[in-house]
Structure formats: structure tokens, C-alpha cells
Amino acid sequence: MTAADPTPALRCASRHSGPRDGEECGARARFEISCHARPPLLVCPQHLGPALLLADGVLWPPEIRLVR
Ligand SMILES: [Zn+2]
Numbered sequence: 163m164t165a166a167d168p169t170p171a172l173r174c175a176s177r178h179s180g181p182r183d184g185e186e187c188g189a190r191a192r193f194e195i196s197c198h199a200r201p202p203l204l205v206c207p208q209h210l211g212p213a214l215l216l217a218d219g220v221l222w223p224p225e226i227r228l229v230r
Contacts (some may be wrong), residue, residue: 173228176209196225204229 176192189206196202197219210222214224 172204173223174206174209175204176206184194191229194227194229196221202227 164192172191174191176187178187186205187209190213191204193205193210193220194202194222195205195210195213195217197217198221200219203217203220210226214220214226
């Protein structure tokens with residue numbers, strides 16, 4: 163990330179293969195999932211499904227917002 167980039171893209175916070183995977187996905191986040199009592203979850207399209215089903219605190223029915 164450089165100072166020349168005024169609007170850094172939000173990055174997917176999901177792990178590649180599960181919560182214990184130390185490596186973050188890092189893909190550009192496209193969705194924000196509202197969570198109960200915690201900050202919203204930023205995910206890429208690939209991780210939207212897994213995050214909805216597996217992440218802690220996801221509201222049901224899910225509240226999803228498109229981010230750019
Ligand atoms: Zn991802």
C-alpha cells in the first residue's frame with residue numbers, strides 16, 4: 163500500500179481454509195456482513211457463503227451490504 167493510493171481497497175478478512183489458517187484471503191472485499199455485538203465482517207464473493215454459514219455472530223436472516 164502506498165501513500166499515492168487515496169482509497170485502498172477493503173480486503174477480505176476470511177482465512178483460506180478455516181479460522182485456524184494463519185493466512186488471510188486478502189482478496190478485494192465486496193460484501194459486508196452485519197454481525198451481532200461485533201464489527202461487520204468484510205468478505206470477498208468467494209467467502210460470502212462460508213462466512214454466512216460459519217462465522218460467529220452473523221445475524222439471521224443475514225444482513226449483507228455491498229461495498230466497493
Ligand atoms: Zn476471501
